[in-house]
Amino acid sequence: MSSSVERALHILVELASGPATISELGRRLDVHRTTSLRLLRTLEDERFVRRMDDGRYRIGPRMTTLAQAALEGLDLRAAASGHLRELGDRCGHTVHLSALDGSRVVYVDKVESRHAIRMYSRIGASAPLHATAVGKALLARLPTDERDRLLGEEPFPSYTANTRTTRAALDEDLARAAERGWALDDFEHEEFIQCVAAPVFDAAGRATAAVSVSVPRMVVDREGLLALAPDVSATARAVSEELGWNQT
Structure with missing residues (x-):
């Protein structure tokens, strides 16, 4: 798995526990702010995350759709x-x-x-x-x-x-x-x-x-x-x- 994909997945896992700022994510994941920002912008473009008015990021609607599809498919x-x-x-x-x-x-x-x-x-x-x-x-x-x-x-x-x-x-x-x-x-x-x-x-x-x-x-x-x-x-x-x- 590429480092970028792995870091993006780690960001999604962190945001699953609640909204966070770029700085908070960088500290938790030991990732430089510019790297976090680049990954977050890509995830936001694809609607996997959403930037809130206070600057924090949260899980976006596409993740919700994927999660619902995964749960419905469980046997x-x-x-x-x-x-x-x-x-x-x-x-x-x-x-x-x-x-x-x-x-x-x-x-x-x-x-x-x-x-x-x-x-x-x-x-x-x-x-x-x-x-x-x-x-x-x-x-x-x-x-x-x-x-x-x-x-x-x-x-x-x-x-x-x-x-x-x-x-x-x-x-x-x-x-x-x-x-x-x-x-x-x-x-x-x-x-x-x-x-x-x-x-x-x-x-x-x-x-x-x-x-x-x-x-x-x-x-x-x-x-x-x-x-x-x-x-x-x-x-x-x-x-x-x-x-x-x-x-x-």
Whole structure:
């Protein structure tokens, strides 16, 4: 990459955090004022930056157009695929990527477990929000009115003795999930399967998907499952960043 192109890209990255003067950009990037001015004029001519009335420069309309086009072109499954497989390689268990589908979650991608005893699931299958780790990871990040709409009236369907069928019990669990950043399915949907899941955020900061690891009771105990939570959360963050999410 040529030095001019590299410096121009660095200028755009700096301006993404807020307007700046020529002098400020020169100090941050260790570039001479005349070089900064030359690059800024070229970027301004192409509408990548815009000079404000106070002399500072900011991101221009062409950058906004490019950013919007890039975000619209992102595919959740494609953005997540590599990260899901890396997680599967590290833990050896079933990994799912799930997304909201009406009032349920649907599995949009899957990495199979290396163990002979594994969870049965298939891409395209759906599951209830209130009884799955992926569903609860999403519900925990939704505003109350949207949560109300998705859950409907209680009691919620019971799948096992552990399913939370009342709103009070579910809300308590969701509060814990929001606080720690991940949700747990404690044999609530299937009697022999436990899961941990973390939400995936889009560029607007909305929780639109979730990453999970699912393991049978006889393969990993509860302590072993909880030990996977940091890695699941890190994978969900990596996918979120691929989708344009910026935590700061």
